[in-house]
Each structure stands twice: as structure tokens, then as C-alpha cells.
Amino acid sequence: MDLLEFARGPALQWAAYILVAGSIWRIVGILLLKEKSDFSEPRKRAGLSAALKVIYTRSFTAQPFARATMYPKMMAYVQHIGLFAVVFLFVPHIMFFEGFLGFEWPGLPNSIIYVFGVAAVVASLALLIRRVTSPVLRLISNFDDYFSGFVAILPIATGLLIPVRMGFRYEDLLAIHILSVALFMIWLPFGKLGHVFLVFITRGTTGMAFERRGAKT
């Protein structure tokens, strides 16, 4: 079995199992903790709709904080949007999803995808530089922060390398790219990359609790 076959086969398979098992483990482990009952008289009804509202609105920084947080917020958006475009709008990736979802959707031309990819990598590096230079972030950052950043940049960077080649063979670069995706999938449930599913819980519960009081969300 050569490297590409291993990457596309057992590596991705096991990465998928670990991703699913680990994510569900973490979510269930949190959801099954005690529930906090609140007997105070609510000012407003605050059910699922409140949760959904805040899940949406917290994506945007409130005006009073906007200027102070503009730079990292912008960089994070470029990173996320770039990643989204590259992952979901590049036709070979769309075919990857089609393979197990059973349906596909239209993609973008490769050159545009490449721009998004480069933007995502540049934004990621900018945030990494900020993390090591800002006094606040230097104090609070730990292994998880750096490793998660590394694991997230690697698939994009290796993917960008494939058309560039740099003397390497396509199938080797493709294998390494797929292995880096497998690594991403394996790490995701356990570190801060888990925010992909935790964000719904954190924003949602806060939304419900604050909206109940009529407090600003």
C-alpha cells in the first residue's frame, strides 16, 4: 500500500471514527452535567429562538468594542471565510463530500479558490504572529492554541502546494495533504478546534440565560 492509498484509506477512515467518537464524547460529557434550574420570574420568554438569535448575533462584535477588536476579528473572518471557500467550493473537495453525502453543489474556478487559500494562510500567520507578540495573548496562550493553529494551517498550506509542485510528485503531495486533513480531524474534538460544535452550546446557553432577564445579549 503506498502512501496515497494509506492516506485515502485507513488514515481517513480512522480519522473519521476518532472525529465522530471524540466530538460526541465531548458534547455528551458536557450536556449531561447538572442542569441549572432558574425559578426567577423571566422578563422575556427565552427558549430555542433566543439561543439561535445569539448564535447568530455573536458572530458580529458590538459597536462599542469594534474598534479595539477590529484587527483580530478581521483576520479571523478572512481565515474562516477563506477556509470555508477552499473546503466547500473547490470542485475536487466537493466530489469528496459527494462521495459520502450523495449530493454535490457548484464550485468556483481554481484560481479564485487559490486566492482564498492564500488569504486564509496569510490571515492565519498574521494571527499567529499576533499571538506571540501581544502581551495578553502571550500570557494566556498554551500548547493547544499553537498546536491547533498549526494543525489548521497545514491542510491549507499543503493543498496550496499541490499545483505548485516544487519538484515533488503530485501523488506524494496529495497524500501529505490528505494526511494533514486526517490529523486535523483527529485533533479537532480534543482541543480548541472543538469550538466548531461548542460555539452553539456556549452562545446558545448564554443567549437563553441573558434573554430571559431581558439583558443585553
Place this chain on the structure above:
Amino acid sequence: MKKTPTVGEILQAKGVSRRGFLKYCATTASILALPPSMIPRIAKAIENARRPSVIWLSFQECTGCTESLTRSASPTVEGLIFDAISLDYHHTLQAAAGDQAEAARHAAMEENDGSYLVLVDGSIPLANPGYSTIAGISNVDMLKETVAGAAAVVSIGSCAAFGGIPGADPNPTGAVSVMDIVTDKPVINVPGCPPIPMVMTAVLTQFLTFGTLPDLDKHGRPMAFYGKTIHDRCYRRPFYEQGRFAETFDDEGAKAGWCLYKLGCKGPITYNACATTKWNSGTSFPIESGHPCLGCSEPNFWDKGGFYEPLSTGKFDSGTKLAGAAAAGVALGVVAAAAGRRKQSKFAREG
């Protein structure tokens, strides 16, 4: 021993003009990426070459490689060159049969000891040598016996080079490639299912001209023909870049000649000369005819995911296993939460 005529004499006898001959040498130099100054050297080498003895062994094969190499719509110089080689043993092409055929093989081996070429097509079964025998001799025995005095071995086609279709999962005959058995002689792989005729003759021409083997890649294939992927030389590449793909074999995109990635083209990982040299004297190649590349010059191409599965499709296992992983996650989560809560009760009691 009878004096074999030179290749040049043979060509002359067959009425090939000097001009025609030099044209062939120029073309060959070009596809071998050699400078024009090499043309006279090629011409001299071929002209004066004694017809080298070539023993062709056919094992578990479909004869497609022979068909490809000998097919000619009209007599071509390649065909004649091929004639010019002293093909001393070939199941399909030889006139002799039975004991006489084997005798011819042994005679060629003795007469040209150390200088004959062995060409092999077809894979060699090891699970039970009885799966494929010639004159009662198993393939593996015949191979070992024949290459003992060879100058070099050329594996023609993907079966000989990598095991091919007999070697595909579940490989009931235990088929292996030539290079799995021959480890003490130079082996050149000329894979393809079948390989391009011009590639074959160019390899031979190189050998005749320089007496050396061409530069080989990590799979033992001549770099001159297997150094670039189909994808990197495909005329439909701009459509790939633009994101224009044929979705079915006869939709508008297919008719417009768009990229066949979505239909399963393995071009990006396939090294061969199809996109440039093409087939039938440069007429066309599979992609140009509207069919995705199968990747037939790559090892194990039969088992690399379906021909019509896009290259980026993962080879995921069953959904049951994934459901099992989900169930495991739930179980671990429940255990973790229970342990956490128990700790909390302890804290509440003792805090």
C-alpha cells in the same frame, strides 16, 4: 554461425529511402529529448547495429501489448524496425510451435549469451505455478531460466511491470510482476494497458543507440515517457482550472470537451505520454475521446478506487463502523459526565 545482416541492410532491402530513415531518426531523437546533433549518431547506430536477439516471454497476459506494438494500419518504420530486430521467440508471432519453439529459445540464449534482451508481457502466478505454463514449464521457472544470460529485461505492459489485472484484488493466482522475481538484472518497466507503441520502440532505439538504459523513475519507468502526469500535459487542463467539468458522458460539458475529473479521471496521478504522444500515430487518446483516464500505467490501478469515482473521493468504510464510533462517543460521554457529577457530589459533601 550465420552472419546476421545489419539493421541498415535490412531497411535498404525493404526499400526504405535514406530520407525516410533519417526522418525516423530525427523523430526518435526528438521524442527522446535529444538534440539534433544526435541524429547522425542514432542513424549510424541503427544502420550498423547487428540485429539484437530479443526473446519475448508471454505469461498471464491478454496479448493486448503485442497487439498494440504490432498493430500498424499501414507498414510503418516502427513496424519495420521491429521486424529488424531478431525476434527469436514470441508465442503469437512465431511460426514454430512446440519443441521447435523451445529449441529456438534455447539456441538464441546460447548464441547471444549476455547480450540478448528479454521482453516480458503478462504477470507471473506464484500461488500455483500450474496456473500458467508453456511447454510444461511454469512462468516463474521460464523467466528465471531465460533472464539468466540476458543483458536486460523489459517488462511490457502493466501486467509484467506491476502485476496488472491478474494481480488485482483478490489476486487468485498470486500474480506478481517481473521485478518481484528478477532482482539481479536491469529491469525497465514500460507499463500501460497497453503501452504506447512509440514508447516501446523508442526505448529499444535508445538501447540500440547508446547501449544503455534510459533514466528511470522510482517505478523503473523511462523518465522520457513517464516523467510527467497526464494532468500536466492534458489539453483539457484549462477547463479543470476554470471549474468546467463534464457531469455525464453526454451532457453539454462532455460535448464541449470539458474536464473529466468528475467522471473519475486519474490523470493527476498517472504518469504516461498519452497526452502528448497519443495513440494510433498521434490520433487521439482516451480523454480526447471523452473517457476519463484509468491510470493504467500506475501500479495497482485496478484497485485504486473506481474508474468513475473522482480522484478526491475518500475510501471510507461502512457506515456501520461510523455509527459504532458514534455509539462509543456517547458511551464515553456518559461515563465522563457521570464521573464528573460524582466528583461534584463529593465536593458538595466535603467542601
Place this chain on the structure above:
Amino acid sequence: MTTVDGRHTLDREAERLAYKPPEVRHDKQGDMGSKERIDKAMWNFLKDFNTQTASYLDGCLHCGMCADACHFHVRTDDPQYTPIWKIELFKRTYKRNVGPFAFFYRLLGLKRKVTIEDLEEWQHLIYDSCTVCGRCSLVCPMGIDVAGLVSMARHGMFKAGLIPHELHEVAKKAAETGSPLGITPDKFEERVEWMADEHDVEIPLDVEQADVLAVMSSIEIQKYPQSIAATAKILNAAGESWTFRKDGFEATNFGLLSGNPDWQKAASMKLIDAAIKIGAKTLVLPECGHAYMALRWMGANMYGKPLPFKVLHISEYLADALNTGKIKVKKVDTSVTYHDPCQVSRRGGATQAARDVIKHLGVDFREMEYGGDYNWCCGGGGGVVTITRADPLRHRVFKLKMDQVEKTEADELLSSCANCRQSFDDSQQHFGWDYTMGSLMEMVAENLEEGKS
């Protein structure tokens, strides 16, 4: 409280306003051993953990945006005041003990165990540099209620005997005497009588049955006793059947501020019991911030079931009364800006009430930049104003308020929280500032139309 007396000319760029880190004081209560303190700190933090708080500690991205919202960090650029950093020790212990991967964190030693030195160092982060104002909770992209987590951390610190000394003494006094300033029920009665006399207003005390139970804060009783009279004027003008009660008059809750849930419950129950005893339909809280949070939002949970009466902050009561015409006010010809108390507006959800009242007062109202729900904290809430070693930090932070108020160029500054008022008064004295904070309730009381007193 600061002991600096007298005025000094205001020079914002002067050296003396440079930030001095608080003196290193590791206050301890009791004589527990280190291990016991650590255990108590961690256990009491974790025992009430639920899905919401667990998801918070699991979900932090270390983005650092909370630092940009926190007045303590913004005014000092000291990274240790990053709000989520104040929770760091507790985050570690959560992951080691209650989180979904706790077993592996312990097995592989992925998070260090908390040491006594850590906890001692963290005392000033959790108490001196956090007013639980909640701005951090609003900026967090993950929606983490960081301020709420600090409150939970205080539960741990209290039981570990690692809280600032003054806060402990004040809370203990409140637990023992019913008032952080030691105002006994008899003293309260004295003040009520004094105010009734001085302001010529009828003030019911210990009535057996009443619709409305009014309560006061010790700060008002002691420092701003006119609030007692103002409250009475308003409730009388509204024609309420109301009373003060000697067995339940203290609205402040130092159990909440210091981090002792038992004391918190005791203080709340006094008010709840008193209200139930008189069959009150409404309990009106005074101008106090955390009193609103303690009773309106946490009271029922202390009680264990829904409260049988409504709880209103005085500003909410005033808004209601004015909107429904129960009371009327004269128009006041002045320009006003309003400082929103964090626990009433941002955290409590009653931001609009004060604005309704101001509208009825007919003043030229000037919202501060970043007023309302995003208001900068006065810097003295959450018990910070009681911690003397935190004074330099609190004063440094106050510059934000001075700039914010001055920008409006309003004639008057109002708020509806006596602790904010206290913090403003102290800083006003420290800086020689020319704004004095007034009380929204008092302005209404002073301008009631055809009110009976």
C-alpha cells in the same frame, strides 16, 4: 476607602496618576493548611458546575478580546487583568476534574495542579480587579459569561479563606448583624424616624400587612439617608400600601459579593420572609446594583421556588408609576447624563426603566458615548470599593468615567446605585473632579407634582 483628604488640582498627565500595582498582600482567613485551602477552593468552585458553565470553560478560544472590554486591562495594559485569565486556575481544575476528558488530563498530567502560591497570587485578580460588570461577557465571540465565572470562582476563594480582608470583615459583619455597616434594626428605626422628621414625610415601619415592601441599602441608610425620605415620598405619592420592616430592610448582599452562598441565601431570605409575612405583592429594591441581581434574579433560586411577589428595582417602579400616571413629576430644566449601574442595566435587563423616568423628568438627556448596556463600570462594584489596596487601581480606572461624563457636557450626573455613588464620591474627592453624582430617585422625589408627603 481612600484616606486621602482634601482636594488637589487635576492634572491627568502627572506622575502620581501612574499606575502602581496593588501592594502585594495575601490575605488569609482561618488557619487551614495549604492543601485544605486548595481543595476547598477547587471543590467549591466546581460543585455547582452545569452544562452552561462547563461549556464556557471548554469553549474559550484564547482570543483575548475580553481584555479589550475590561476597564482594568484597558487602563493599565496589564495582561494579567485579561478577564479569562482571572479564571485560569479554575479552568485548569475543571479540566482535571469535571470536564469530559478529565481522566486523561489527570492521567497524562496535561494540566498542572493548582498550588497555594497560585491561589494567593490570584486573589487580587479575582477580587481587586473584577467588578463582575459583564462587559467581557458581551464581547466574547463564543458568548462566554466570563463575569459569571468570576462569581463562581469567588465561591471557591471564600471557602478557602483567601479573600481580601476588608471584604471578609464587611461580609462577616453583614452576616452577624444583618448589615455590612453594622446598622441594627433599632439603628434603622432611628434613621427612619429622623428622616420622617427632617423631611416631614410619613414613613410606615413594621406595618402588619402591605402591598409593597420597601427596602434600603446600608450605604444609603448611613451615607445618603435622604434616600429613605425620597423613597417614602414617592411611595406615598403613588398611594401605595407599603412599609419598611425592621426584620427585613437590608438590600445589599455581601454574601454574593464575597462569594459565600450561605450568607447570600441568609440575606435574601430575610427579605423574602419579610415580604411573605406582610403578604406583599411587590418588593421594591433601592438604588443598589447587586441588590437587584441578588434578589430579582437569584432570590428565587435561593428560595428554591418562584417568589410569590414581584421584585422591582426602584427605577423600574418609578418608570411604571410614571408611565401609568400613578405619580407625576414637574419638568426639570437642566441637562442630565446617566450612569447605568452594571447589575441593573447590562446584567439585570432594566436599562430602559431609567430612561423612561428621565423622559418624564423632561430634562435635556445626553447619553454618554458607550452608555446604556455597554457602559463603563464605575470601578467600585463587586466589592472592589471596600478593598483599600485596590484604591490605586480603581482610581486609575475611573479616568474612563470622567472622560465619558465630561464629553456629554451635561449639567448633572445621575445614577441609580448607591455603591456607584459611593465610588464616584470617593474618586471625585481623590481627583478634585467637578461632577457630583446625584440620585435619579431623589430627583424624582424632589420634583413630584401635587404629591402628598
